Amino acid sequence: MTSTDNPRERSRRMEPPVSPASAPFWEATKERRLLVQWCLDCDKSVFYPREICPGCLGTNLDWREASGDGTLYSFTVNHLSPDPTGAEGPFAIALVELTEGPRMMTNVVGLPLDELEVGMELRVTWDELADGRHYPMFEPRGGPK
Amino acid sequence: MSTTNIRGAAAIVGVADDASPTGALELSGRALEAAMIEQALDDAGLTIADVDGVCHTGSSMMLAEYLGVHPRFTESTMTGGSSFEVHVEHAAAAIAAGLADVVISVYASTPRGDRARAGAGGGPDGRRPPPFGGGPNPQLEWEVPSGIRMPMGAYALAATRHMALYGTTPEQLAQIAVSTRQWATMNPKARYQDPITIDDVLSSPMQTSPLHLLDCCLVTDGAGAFVMTSAERAKSLAKPPAYVLGVGTCHDHAMISQMPELSTTAGTISGPAAFGMAGIKPSDVDLLMGYDSFTITALLHLEDLGFCEKGEGGPFAADGKLGPGGSFPMNTNGGGLSYTHPGMYGMFLLVEAVKQLRGECGQRQLADPNIAVAHGSGGALSCMSTVVLGTEATLS
Numbered sequence: 139m140t141s142t143d144n145p146r147e148r149s150r151r152m153e154p155p156v157s158p159a160s161a162p163f164w165e166a167t168k169e170r171r172l173l174v175q176w177c178l179d180c181d182k183s184v185f186y187p188r189e190i191c192p193g194c195l196g197t198n199l200d201w202r203e204a205s206g207d208g209t210l211y212s213f214t215v216n217h218l219s220p221d222p223t224g225a226e227g228p229f230a231i232a233l234v235e236l237t238e239g240p241r242m243m244t245n246v247v248g249l250p251l252d253e254l255e256v257g258m259e260l261r262v263t264w265d266e267l268a269d270g271r272h273y274p275m276f277e278p279r280g281g282p283k
Numbered sequence: 284m285s286t287t288n289i290r291g292a293a294a295i296v297g298v299a300d301d302a303s304p305t306g307a308l309e310l311s312g313r314a315l316e317a318a319m320i321e322q323a324l325d326d327a328g329l330t331i332a333d334v335d336g337v338c339h340t341g342s343s344m345m346l347a348e349y350l351g352v353h354p355r356f357t358e359s360t361m362t363g364g365s366s367f368e369v370h371v372e373h374a375a376a377a378i379a380a381g382l383a384d385v386v387i388s389v390y391a392s393t394p395r396g397d398r399a400r401a402g403a404g405g406g407p408d409g410r411r412p413p414p415f416g417g418g419p420n421p422q423l424e425w426e427v428p429s430g431i432r433m434p435m436g437a438y439a440l441a442a443t444r445h446m447a448l449y450g451t452t453p454e455q456l457a458q459i460a461v462s463t464r465q466w467a468t469m470n471p472k473a474r475y476q477d478p479i480t481i482d483d484v485l486s487s488p489m490q491t492s493p494l495h496l497l498d499c500c501l502v503t504d505g506a507g508a509f510v511m512t513s514a515e516r517a518k519s520l521a522k523p524p525a526y527v528l529g530v531g532t533c534h535d536h537a538m539i540s541q542m543p544e545l546s547t548t549a550g551t552i553s554g555p556a557a558f559g560m561a562g563i564k565p566s567d568v569d570l571l572m573g574y575d576s577f578t579i580t581a582l583l584h585l586e587d588l589g590f591c592e593k594g595e596g597g598p599f600a601a602d603g604k605l606g607p608g609g610s611f612p613m614n615t616n617g618g619g620l621s622y623t624h625p626g627m628y629g630m631f632l633l634v635e636a637v638k639q640l641r642g643e644c645g646q647r648q649l650a651d652p653n654i655a656v657a658h659g660s661g662g663a664l665s666c667m668s669t670v671v672l673g674t675e676a677t678l679s
Contacts, residue, residue: 151428151430152427152428152430153428154423154424154425154427154428155419155423155424156419156424157419157421157424159314160424186421186424186425186541188313188349189310189313189314189317190314190317190321190349190350191351192348192349192350192351192352193331193332193351194330194331195317195320195321195324195330195331195350211444211545212440212441212443212444212447212545213440213443214431214436214439214440214443214491214492214493214494215489215491215492216430216431216432216436216491217488217489217490217491217492218432218490218491219430219431219432220430221430222428222429222430229430231429231430231431231436231440231491232429233440233540233545241540241541242425242540243425243426243429243431243539243540244429245429245430255447256443256444256447256448257447273428
């Protein structure tokens, strides 16, 4: 789903600030690419991005392109705050576990809220930010319902 | 009186520092702290995997999360220039008492480098040092943009996860609010003293699912204090002492999105540590004062401290045993859910535990309790700290 598929004009989301360690992650989102930081010594993902690997403290870190696939680890439907995508009504905040390991806080879109289920398969979709970056969100693996 | 002798019980075994003739360092913030920690560990012939105690003058939770450490000794004393001497003192006491084996403390400050980086367009203004690792607080970058309402959103995520894994129901969570309110009816200082039903909880407005308004703690004014002295001196004072029989602490994340498993807290470390030190089993506990920022918070304590099996907290609470007349009294002051919650509620757990052990609780007084547990939860289910208190009878 691209931003032009959305009924809204643009996101109302708070734009995530960029830390030095995470700059490559956000830069890649300009092309709708999802990167995962990787510790080459431990051979495992690092998230959130850091200057060092949590666990070994090594700096032998690199970036890998993620598949964009993940599963729903947990979620909550927020009835109090405005939907950051600009839509009306309650919206879903989720922890999504990427196939590559990281667990991200994000939004799940593209399905009725009462069909959310822990463990369901998801894929990345993008919310366009004003500065050209995109915020990674998730939708059902087979596409919006 | 039995004491642990600190003298000769601990030593500094690794050190590192860095500075430059230019007056400026290239690294800053967390990256610089991590480099110092690695060098000091290297100096000692240890690795980060050996570390089980973390000291920092800011947030020891944020530092530990960044490093990937789950410390069981945590120390954020901030006394300006003397902070690190105080960290040595506290760490020595902790090591002597068996609360930690390898403790790190670190400091990094780079005012010159920060000014240069800000001048190059790297900071929000020309003077203020960046708040975190040369960049923004990770919560602003990785959680807040989702639109989550904190803190309740964090606990809602834990509750959803617990329900999915173990079949916990909204009704079972609601019963915790109902039982706690029953206690509050006997606390004349409680914010809410009218009984409520499970239906009241479930029909209160949904905040962020699955948490209803009455699953959430109050926001009230509140204040408290305690005084400690030696067991020897305590005997000659005005009130019956509540002896500290055991303590244990652990944090395994700072932000909820970094929690290893949202249905299990670090209480699985702090609880057994405190109970082991006290020489008690969960079945010896007469009163649990378990931090109840939300109904799910209290439910997780019941499981993680071993009062029931993992996943059984819902059925455990569902029969009302946590309330007056029940077999396992919890939060007899009415808790954060109904008595008071000024933001950091842990003080009130200790005050009620002591008053119950003394027999000062009036209508809600338990029959001759000897062992009370105050179990605090800080951050977003991040830092669990368990204190076992006992009457004089528990000393023999």
